[in-house]
Amino acid sequence: MLPARLTSQNALFLDFDGTLAEVPVTPDAVNLPPGLPAMLHRLYDRLGGAVALITGRDISDLRKYLPDFPGAISGSHGAELSLDGRTISTTDDTQLDIPALHAAAHQFARGYPPILVEEKRHGVVLHYRADPSLAEVVHAAMRQLQRDFPGTGLQAAKMQVELRPAGVGKDKALDRLMELSPYRGRIPVYAGDDLPDEVAMAEAQARGGIAIKVGDGETVAHYRVANPAALAAWLDP
Numbered sequence: 001m002l003p004a005r006l007t008s009q010n011a012l013f014l015d016f017d018g019t020l021a022e023v024p025v026t027p028d029a030v031n032l033p034p035g036l037p038a039m040l041h042r043l044y045d046r047l048g049g050a051v052a053l054i055t056g057r058d059i060s061d062l063r064k065y066l067p068d069f070p071g072a073i074s075g076s077h078g079a080e081l082s083l084d085g086r087t088i089s090t091t092d093d094t095q096l097d098i099p100a101l102h103a104a105a106h107q108f109a110r111g112y113p114p115i116l117v118e119e120k121r122h123g124v125v126l127h128y129r130a131d132p133s134l135a136e137v138v139h140a141a142m143r144q145l146q147r148d149f150p151g152t153g154l155q156a157a158k159m160q161v162e163l164r165p166a167g168v169g170k171d172k173a174l175d176r177l178m179e180l181s182p183y184r185g186r187i188p189v190y191a192g193d194d195l196p197d198e199v200a201m202a203e204a205q206a207r208g209g210i211a212i213k214v215g216d217g218e219t220v221a222h223y224r225v226a227n228p229a230a231l232a233a234w235l236d237p
């Protein structure tokens with residue numbers, strides 16, 4: 001079931017992987033729907049600029065796929081924010097020794113060739129998509145790394161576990177944007193597909209807004225679509 005169409009009263013918040021584009025096999029194997037950049041521009045114009053992307057990716061990474069997106073981007077689960085498309089402000093995680101965290105993740109993964117280590121500016125991800133039977137081994141290793149690196153928070157998602165700065169999250173990213181023009185005073189609409197999106201979907205609904213889950217799986221969202229193509233058809237009929 002889908003909600004009524006977007007109106008000029010809405011502020012639109014969109015996740016990227018699994019929501020606007022299908023989840024890739026590896027982090028950099030993104031298969032961008034050809035019409036996506038133009039669709040995001042149309043939505044931006046239609047909603048008076050109140051369209052933002054809230055992604056787990058670093059902003060510089062997301063920009064490789066959507067270099068001209070005109071709206072705000074919150075990256076790294078809210079650890080980064082770019083309002084104007086150029087400047088990126090970040091959370092103060094200078095206490096975290098990111099190079100040491102990357103090195104420790106690589107050291108663990110050397111014993112498990114199917115595991116892919118993704119280095120991020122604010123943390124690290126272990127992907128076990130190539131061998132899902134390694135899920136528990138990866139979760140246990142990341143729990144240990146979290147203890148070894150105070151100030152990190154665990155973030156589980158599809159076939160991956162991430163250590164990111166403690167205290168960030170997509171719900172807080174949405175809150176931060178909702179304080180700013182042109183989002184302030186509007187009814188939020190959040191669409192996402194994965195665990196990190198659940199807190200933001202709950203927050204959107206708590207604010208009297210709408211949450212749309214993309215794909216299968218348990219969710220707090222009151223609405224659901226089957227895949228990114230179905231979401232695009234609703235957003236931009």
Ligand SMILES: O=P(O)(O)OC[C@H]1O[C@H](O[C@H]2O[C@H](CO)[C@@H](O)[C@H](O)[C@H]2O)[C@H](O)[C@@H](O)[C@@H]1O
Nearest residue numbers: 016017024025026027055056057127129158159
């Ligand atoms: O918040 P999103 O925009 O949905 O980004 C989430 C993560 O996207 C990338 O991971 C995705 O691709 C991985 C490679 O196949 C896959 O294992 C994972 O399930 C997908 O979510 C990116 O690599 C991560 O850093 C992002 O956090």
